Amino acid sequence: MHIPRSHPRAESLYIRERLVRGYKEGLVVEEGLLAHGRGEMFDYLIGERTSKASHEAISAAAQMLLSAKHPVISVNGNLAALCTREIVQLAKVVGAEIEVNLFYASNKRKRAIAQAIKRNGANKVLGLDSKFSQKIPGLESARRVVDERGIFIADVVLVPLEDGDRTIALKKFGKKVITFDLNPMSRTAQTADITIVDNVTRGMQLLIKTCKKMKRSTLRKNFKFHNKKNLNQSILLIKNNLRRMSRA
Numbered sequence: 001m002h003i004p005r006s007h008p009r010a011e012s013l014y015i016r017e018r019l020v021r022g023y024k025e026g027l028v029v030e031e032g033l034l035a036h037g038r039g040e041m042f043d044y045l046i047g048e049r050t051s052k053a054s055h056e057a058i059s060a061a062a063q064m065l066l067s068a069k070h071p072v073i074s075v076n077g078n079l080a081a082l083c084t085r086e087i088v089q090l091a092k093v094v095g096a097e098i099e100v101n102l103f104y105a106s107n108k109r110k111r112a113i114a115q116a117i118k119r120n121g122a123n124k125v126l127g128l129d130s131k132f133s134q135k136i137p138g139l140e141s142a143r144r145v146v147d148e149r150g151i152f153i154a155d156v157v158l159v160p161l162e163d164g165d166r167t168i169a170l171k172k173f174g175k176k177v178i179t180f181d182l183n184p185m186s187r188t189a190q191t192a193d194i195t196i197v198d199n200v201t202r203g204m205q206l207l208i209k210t211c212k213k214m215k216r217s218t219l220r221k222n223f224k225f226h227n228k229k230n231l232n233q234s235i236l237l238i239k240n241n242l243r244r245m246s247r248a
């Protein structure tokens with residue numbers, strides 16, 4: 001479908017196209033398309049751009065990733081469809097492992113996602129070989145499987161567009177969790193250590209840029225980041241946008 005650049009929703013329509021392509025290529029499931037719809041709605045409410053609060057969360061995420069001993073990027077179908085190149089770039093910049101970890105697990109889909117990531121330059125993608133499967137406690141069977149070389153031993157996990165149950169389980173398992181989630185009220189957003197309330201398509205690029213600029217030698221030890229306060233700024237932004245619209 002041809003979308004004219006001048007279309008007021010051009011960017012969000014391009015993002016939809018990418019997701020639909022990912023669906024046709026076997027990376028994304030139907031449920032993923034629906035989850036994207038929820039995200040789109042919140043993107044509309046925040047004004048479809050990266051807010052000041054989200055810029056601050058991105059800086060904190062860059063600090064945490066660069067200071068990590070064993071960072072892992074957890075990849076699901078939607079992320080693979082929307083940010084294939086960025087996943088590989090970010091992994092290289094911060095020295096992270098990439099692990100495919102699906103809510104609706106299927107080996108065929110895992111392989112399709114891993115191939116898409118490898119085509120974009122990754123040498124190694126974890127989460128496919130059952131020889132290395134381990135279980136995180138507190139979740140029912142299929143959703144708890146992680147790779148013993150990846151999330152299982154990670155200190156920091158980036159889990160964009162993640163489900164609340166899994167985020168809570170990762171926290172209970174002692175991981176530091178960073179997420180991208182357009183809904184500042186979701187359980188994932190509220191549970192993570194750092195929530196970047198931004199469309200992952202914008203946020204991942206900014207996170208890569210920020211990590212590149214931030215030198216490891218200038219990293220602050222024990223930096224403080226108040227996720228709840230930061231999330232409240234996003235909720236306030238939505239409230240103000242709604243108030244403005246209802247006044248007009």
Ligand code: ATP
Pocket residue numbers: 035036037038039040042082161162163164165180181182183186187188189198199200201
């Ligand atoms: P939770 O389980 O955390 O309470 P949920 O059940 O509402 O949240 P899920 O489907 O489990 O939602 O997770 C998907 C999350 O990802 C949603 O909060 C949705 O807003 C968000 N999301 C979807 N697409 C994007 C995107 N492109 N960028 C950032 N966030 C997105």
Ligand code: MG
Pocket residue numbers: 162163164165
């Ligand atoms: Mg959920």
